[in-house]
Amino acid sequence: MRVSGVGVRATVFLSESDTWHGKSLCHHVVGEAQRLGLAGATVSRAVEGYGASTVLHTDRLLSASDDLPLVVTVIDSEHRIRHLLRELQRPLDGRMVVLDTVTVLRGPAG
Known part of the structure; x- marks a missing residue:
């Protein structure tokens, strides 16, 4: 692995129910990143968490x-x-976004 540079990681915290103009907000964020030509975007679904409301959301079977x-x-x-x-x-108004500086490593092309 070799260092290819320094970058910034944006981590956007959402929920499955968040929408923007009738479309999933996470899909909107990824679509905007793609439209602007950013290097890439990944959406991850959490198994459990809570936010400002302190309501716990979980994938445990009984909680549904x-x-x-x-x-x-x-x-x-x-x-x-x-x-x-x-x-x-505007779409992310009121949502939490965390920015941090990262070192980007790249392996050999293959």
Whole structure:
């Protein structure tokens, strides 16, 4: 593995029920990242979590939760991440986004 540079990781915390103009908000975030040409985006579904409401959402069978937490992760240059977040300012209003600096490693192409 070799260091290919320093980037910024944006971690966006959502839930399955979050929407923007009738579309899943996580799909909107990924679509905007793709439209802007960012390096990539990943959506992960959590098995359990709670947010500002302190209501616990879990995938445990007996709880039958259909509103699990989602995390969208996007890594690119700081400039491109900040541009994405400006484009998503209204859709992400009130949601938590965490930015951190990361070292990007790349393996040999194969």
